Amino acid sequence: MSSSPYILILFYSRHGSIAEMAKHIARGVNKVTGIEAKIRQVPDVSSTAEATSPALPDEGAPYCTLDELSECTGLALGSPSYFGSMAAPLKHFIDQTSTLWMTGQLIDKPACGFTSASTMHGGQEQCLHSMMTPLIHHGMVWLGLPYKNKELISTTSGGTPYGASHLASSTQENNLTTEEKALCEAQGERIAKMAVKLNS
Template sequence: MACQILVLYYSRHGSTQRLARAIARGVESVDGCEAILRTVPELDTSREESGDINVSISELKACDGLAMGSPVWFGNMAAPLKHFWDQTTSLWLSGDLIDKPACVFTSSSSMHGGQESTAMSMMLPLLHHGMMIMGIPYSEPQLHSTTTGGTPYGASHVANSSVQLSDDELALASALGQRLASTAYKLKHN
């Protein structure tokens, strides 16, 4: 039975989507783990959708682990992602997410654009659901050398210099996906 990791994101200009895909590759590098890439619907129906499938509450309930990402919006998670979490009360009441591992990731247009506060804002509903939050440990060498994105709070991207992820950002996103998947696999099979 495969360990299913939900990689859930909202992306406005593609940077958070690129991080989601890098995390998914990290997840799938772990034997027995499968990444399920999902997004949330736009609140503004005049905006174009990302092309990925929208998440369902049942997919969130069934996942063995969760990676969640959002661009920085005034130091907070994006409204479409927050709107999705506002609909998860049934999972909170039933305790379906308790003890599942989770991590967060984000992107901003500047180095000091609010990545850490956005990561922490995404952690709040996860903590209320009883999930176990994972970051990136300093044993990852790129965390010491990055001049773009990547924090102990989670993977990140600074989009001011390039729309492409830097080598450090890619390595940290992949490492976070691997760590999440390995932990979820151990929890599921113990």
Template sequence: MAAASGTPYVLVLYYSRSGATAKMALDIARGIEQVSGIEARVRTVPPVSPTSEQTSPAVPDEGAVYCTLEDLQQCSGLVLGSPTRFGNMAAPLKHFIDSTSSLWLNGNLINKPAAAFTSTGSLHGGQETTLLTMMIPLLHHGMVLVGLPYSEPDLMETRSGGTPYGASHVAGTQSDNPLTDEEKRLCTALGKRVATLALTLDSL
């Protein structure tokens, strides 16, 4: 889902180890592309290694390609996703965010809408804290944080994932739970909301 030249896009940037977060990213991208005049650009980040050796190919064997700073700089909006690691975002995503100082110095992301999504092994496995950890650097970049409003009825009905802080999924201890209908709809709604706001803010 790469944007054509000159077409504004929302960057869906995620890290996924077992595949659940990657599936959420695709549902978010579908929501973005329901909005006319903007596209989704889905990107991932490589795993990190405790050594300085290259441990992954320059281009992934499957799935989304790796994000570049230019992908982030040129986006009209951002949706950031990660599985939880002890209530925090995963190290590979944090490693990429830590490399964005040049964009911060130049103010490249100021006033662009941004949201977050996450997947956890259990219902109380740190979903909301993980979403909040992803929001902190976005605030430092001057981005406009976007959550899910309670006008989305699934927020009141879900017995799985879904929070006002962003989309979430309960993957299970073996990461084999499929996304529920409520989780899918909330992912789509989040993507659609960020895309709509991105076009609105672009026009100001």
């Protein structure tokens, strides 16, 4: 077991928006005493054949291990919305967690999700639901974003009560709005506070 509790911020990011959101969620986590943020990503998957990724990615956060997932105190899961669902690389990683499910490693740990899409109705909320489903099967406690976060009411970009989101005007757009940054940080702070309470 890891010596210090941490929120695992685990994501797949194709164009950079999700990686940027992960940084702001980590800032929210790090506002809370007694817990830290650990940012990890998942490798791409091949659509044609078995492909081997290097042990370390060319850039960004290290790849996540199953041990890092099992030892986390809470989990923030991030993915772009592809047709209203999480990206295949993240789903592929989650599909390998049956040993954690059989041993109950994630039961009663808090979890949340964050996503990005290039259109207003690009399936952000449905994508968050697709990430929620396997984590509920793991026995995790899903945390959304309550409306005490006033940015949920004022935003004309991303933000949902199911989890933080980003509206990218194009696939190369990863500049978060002020509201989106605030909601990411609020989500990170909320899951960290809940993890400390549940872990005490």
